[in-house]
Amino acid sequence: MKVIHMAKVPMPKEKYSGAVGSMALGDGSVSLGGVKGMPFLSFEDPQKQRPLLAGEVVDDISDFPPIVLDQFGPSAEDPVSWALEWKSKGADIICLRLLSTDPERKDTPPKEAATIAKNVADATGLPLIVYGCGIADKDAAVMEAVGEALEGHRSILAFVEEDSYKRMASTAVAHKHAVLAFSNLDINLAKQMNILLTDFGVDRGDIVMDPLMAPLGMGLEYSYSVNERIMLAALSGDRMLQVPMVCDASQAWQVRDCSEEDVALGDAAERAAWWEFATALAALLSGADILIVRGTKAMSLIQEAISDMGGHV
Amino acid sequence: MPTAIEFFKFLPKTNCGECGHPTCLAFAMQLANQKMSIDACPYVDQAAKDKLEESGAPPVKGFSVGVGDMSVRMGDETVLYRHERKFVNPTAFAVTVTDTMSAEDISATVARYSSMVFERVGMEFRLDMFALRDDTGDPDSYLKAAKSLSENTDWPIILISDKPDVLRPAAEELKDRRPLLYSANESNVEDMVSMAKALGLPLALRNDTLDGMASLVEEAKKAGAEDLILDLGAASMKQVLENNTVARKVSLRRTFKGLGYPLMNCVGSGDQAVMRAMLAVMKYGSLVVFDSIEEQQALPLMTLRQNIYTDPQVPIQVKEDLYPISDPDTASPVLFTTNFSLTYFTVRADIEKSRQPVWLQVVDTEGLSVLTAYAAGKFGPEHVSAALEASGALQKSDGPIVTPGMVAKLSGKLEEALGRKVLVGPMESSSLPKFLKGLKG
Numbered sequence: 001m002k003v004i005h006m007a008k009v010p011m012p013k014e015k016y017s018g019a020v021g022s023m024a025l026g027d028g029s030v031s032l033g034g035v036k037g038m039p040f041l042s043f044e045d046p047q048k049q050r051p052l053l054a055g056e057v058v059d060d061i062s063d064f065p066p067i068v069l070d071q072f073g074p075s076a077e078d079p080v081s082w083a084l085e086w087k088s089k090g091a092d093i094i095c096l097r098l099l100s101t102d103p104e105r106k107d108t109p110p111k112e113a114a115t116i117a118k119n120v121a122d123a124t125g126l127p128l129i130v131y132g133c134g135i136a137d138k139d140a141a142v143m144e145a146v147g148e149a150l151e152g153h154r155s156i157l158a159f160v161e162e163d164s165y166k167r168m169a170s171t172a173v174a175h176k177h178a179v180l181a182f183s184n185l186d187i188n189l190a191k192q193m194n195i196l197l198t199d200f201g202v203d204r205g206d207i208v209m210d211p212l213m214a215p216l217g218m219g220l221e222y223s224y225s226v227n228e229r230i231m232l233a234a235l236s237g238d239r240m241l242q243v244p245m246v247c248d249a250s251q252a253w254q255v256r257d258c259s260e261e262d263v264a265l266g267d268a269a270e271r272a273a274w275w276e277f278a279t280a281l282a283a284l285l286s287g288a289d290i291l292i293v294r295g296t297k298a299m300s301l302i303q304e305a306i307s308d309m310g311g312h313v
Numbered sequence: 314m315p316t317a318i319e320f321f322k323f324l325p326k327t328n329c330g331e332c333g334h335p336t337c338l339a340f341a342m343q344l345a346n347q348k349m350s351i352d353a354c355p356y357v358d359q360a361a362k363d364k365l366e367e368s369g370a371p372p373v374k375g376f377s378v379g380v381g382d383m384s385v386r387m388g389d390e391t392v393l394y395r396h397e398r399k400f401v402n403p404t405a406f407a408v409t410v411t412d413t414m415s416a417e418d419i420s421a422t423v424a425r426y427s428s429m430v431f432e433r434v435g436m437e438f439r440l441d442m443f444a445l446r447d448d449t450g451d452p453d454s455y456l457k458a459a460k461s462l463s464e465n466t467d468w469p470i471i472l473i474s475d476k477p478d479v480l481r482p483a484a485e486e487l488k489d490r491r492p493l494l495y496s497a498n499e500s501n502v503e504d505m506v507s508m509a510k511a512l513g514l515p516l517a518l519r520n521d522t523l524d525g526m527a528s529l530v531e532e533a534k535k536a537g538a539e540d541l542i543l544d545l546g547a548a549s550m551k552q553v554l555e556n557n558t559v560a561r562k563v564s565l566r567r568t569f570k571g572l573g574y575p576l577m578n579c580v581g582s583g584d585q586a587v588m589r590a591m592l593a594v595m596k597y598g599s600l601v602v603f604d605s606i607e608e609q610q611a612l613p614l615m616t617l618r619q620n621i622y623t624d625p626q627v628p629i630q631v632k633e634d635l636y637p638i639s640d641p642d643t644a645s646p647v648l649f650t651t652n653f654s655l656t657y658f659t660v661r662a663d664i665e666k667s668r669q670p671v672w673l674q675v676v677d678t679e680g681l682s683v684l685t686a687y688a689a690g691k692f693g694p695e696h697v698s699a700a701l702e703a704s705g706a707l708q709k710s711d712g713p714i715v716t717p718g719m720v721a722k723l724s725g726k727l728e729e730a731l732g733r734k735v736l737v738g739p740m741e742s743s744s745l746p747k748f749l750k751g752l753k754g
């Protein structure tokens with residue numbers, strides 16, 4: 001018997017009144033944001049801009065887990081070679097963490113740190129997301145030098161928080177970079193950060209936000225829901241949330257069962273790839289415009305997933 | 314439940330008062346509040362009652378596959394986004410055996426997957442079902458395989474064949490275990506539905522397009538099928554995401570009635586299978602069928618399922634109490650931590666690894682982790698000392714009190730409040746074995 005096709009399912013089209021702002025990086029050829037619907041739904045946003053992938057590079061591997069370093073071999077000893085490795089694997093952005101600037105480590109001075117960033121940018125031609133060591137005062141000083149060195153090569157300076165944002169935000173404005181606004185798993189705090197920055201004089205088009213992507217097994221569900229709420233609010237017209245979102249999937253490696261050796265849990269390297277991938281997929285489905293990635297296998301899985309969901313890599 | 318306005322539409326609007334209410338509208342409001350039965354109005358006919366029942370039906374039909382403790386419930390979902398209210402029935406995972414396998418192979422495969430069990434945050438993560446796929450087209454070998462699968466497991470079973478003649482003997486044999494029949498498509502729907510109906514079994518429908526599926530559902534419903542699950546394809550992640558999303562959305566919004574059933578995806582094996590399964594967990598899948606899966610894929614997948622299906626209003630937590638680990642005595646140290654499950658079970662496992670006797674005091678922080686609780690003002694010296702006093706920990710041991718390393722700041726105030734030695738523990742509990750051995754020496 002042949003079923004007569006008569007049913008017609010109505011497409012649940014939403015009437016969104018807003019969109020995520022768009023932004024260009026590097027020499028202007030790398031663009032992101034501009035999303036007009038919930039992630040990867042082609043019936044909501046047919047021309048969806050695919051999310052960008054940032055490969056993580058650090059300038060001090062002294063306490064970096066060997067299981068991560070093993071993926072890169074000798075390249076991991078030099079930020080430029082490491083970054084080139086990422087470029088050959090299809091990364092759109094390099095996420096450079098200047099860990100050595102930590103006073104407890106090498107206390108690398110700002111000028112020297114800026115040279116590292118400049119070398120990475122020149123060698124790869126890719127835009128950077130640059131992090132310092134996480135100590136606000138030192139980071140602000142380092143970013144002044146980095147911002148200047150990277151002028152003309154628009155990058156993202158990371159990161160500013162509610163109680164310390166002025167100096168780094170001024171650097172971003174002065175040298176035409178974007179600034180990463182960090183907030184702690186809360187839609188209102190994310191919005192508050194963007195308000196603070198725009199009130200301070202940063203253009204909304206120069207802000208990207210990091211609402212803290214908690215990794216798989218360590219609060220992922222909170223982030224998934226906070227991100228979704230941010231996306232829905234942005235699409236319904238809340239201008240102060242219409243800025244691109246950065247999610248850091250590399251935090252997955254912080255979770256113990258991600259990569260600990262235990263035969264009962266299967267191959268550790270493969271498991272780590274899936275741990276990071278799961279974190280990344282949750283971020284993508286809830287609204288990430290940029291993903292920071294640590295593992296090479298996770299990177300290729302994420303690329304495959306993006307193209308399989310209809311975004312072209 | 315229909316709203317007052319929906320009820321009102323079906324009332325005669327004569328305001329005769331026979332229902333005991335002055336107006337039809339007043340009666341409709343009582344109905345919406347579930348204070349009255351529609352039968353109190355003598356003028357509503359059966360056809361209207363049927364329609365009302367339909368509009369009051371849950372947006373996503375729920376039912377179980379399998380029987381008893383091992384049965385798996387699917388459907389009953391009410392929201393599109395988990396921040397609105399929790400997702401109800403977690404995605405079930407099935408792995409497949411085939412009728413080309415020998416009885417020994419089937420038994421070995423079942424044994425392998427039955428023991429693929431992980432302990433995480435005090436919970437047991439495991440797969441949920443076995444599927445038996447017809448690869449021979451031969452009813453006898455399918456029945457034989459069904460019997461050996463059934464002997465080897467008490468998990469719910471999915472019987473996979475699109476040939477009703479192959480499926481029927483096995484379905485009859487296993488019907489008391491309430492297997493899921495997979496699947497009806499446009500060419501076999503009549504036979505499949507009559508089998509499912511005769512045996513009282515749930516049935517999967519298979520079609521790649523939303524319109525095609527809606528027509529198939531209509532057909533199946535007309536023939537009397539009730540417990541349906543819909544497979545809208547998994548040829549790509551795009552297909553899983555968009556078909557599942559549209560089906561769920563039109564059902565919850567009630568803009569279309571025919572797709573209000575649980576959804577499933579057959580994903581095969583390998584990397585692509587895991588990706589699609591992870592997507593299905595987040596995007597409305599009630600059941601994912603694998604050909605095979607490995608430990609290193611299963612643990613992250615099951616962790617994702619556990620994360621996504623937690624109640625957004627209630628973090629998983631343990632009871633505030635004093636927990637003895639490895640027979641502690643009056644000289645053993647008293648460690649304290651928060652009542653967030655993830656924190657407690659991580660710390661507990663590390664203490665157990667050390668094989669040192671310890672009293673572990675759990676402080677009620679409303680299910681927050683160490684730093685989160687501290688930042689939220691729920692893990693101060695006053696909370697810790699109150700918990701230690703309430704549990705009698707200070708009488709049970711004269712050993713040192715040990716703080717989590719991340720809240721080293723607590724130690725001074727706590728020492729003052731308790732009049733006892735307070736030591737600062739390591740930041741990460743993974744360093745506890747070393748730390749505890751050091752304490753002894």
Ligand code: B12
Pocket residue numbers: 184185186189212213214215218219220222628648649650651653655656659660680681682683684685686687688689715716717718719738739740741742743745
């Ligand atoms: C998920 C999360 C949340 C979730 C809550 C999860 C939960 N149930 O606790 C939510 C979204 C609700 C949340 C909220 C907030 N959060 Co929060 N959150 C996190 C996140 C991402 C993970 C926390 C986690 O689950 N850790 C895993 C558990 C196992 O870790 P743990 O409890 O610390 O246990 C470890 C150690 O402490 C140690 N240990 C534990 N017990 C013991 C005992 C002994 C004796 C020893 C020796 C060791 C030990 O071993 C464990 C394993 O290593 C962290 C960032 C991060 N990546 O860590 C931020 C973080 C903890 N949050 C933070 C903050 C500020 C907040 C908020 C105040 C912000 C806000 N939005 O208002 C709120 C407060 C909550 C409230 N109700 O008001 C900050 C804390 C900053 C600080 N240094 O104090 C963090 C560090 C993020 C950051 N970088 O800013 N958060």
Ligand code: SF4
Pocket residue numbers: 324325326327328329330331332333334335336337338340353354355356
């Ligand atoms: S009995 Fe029926 S018709 Fe009469 S008032 Fe009540 S609801 Fe209206």
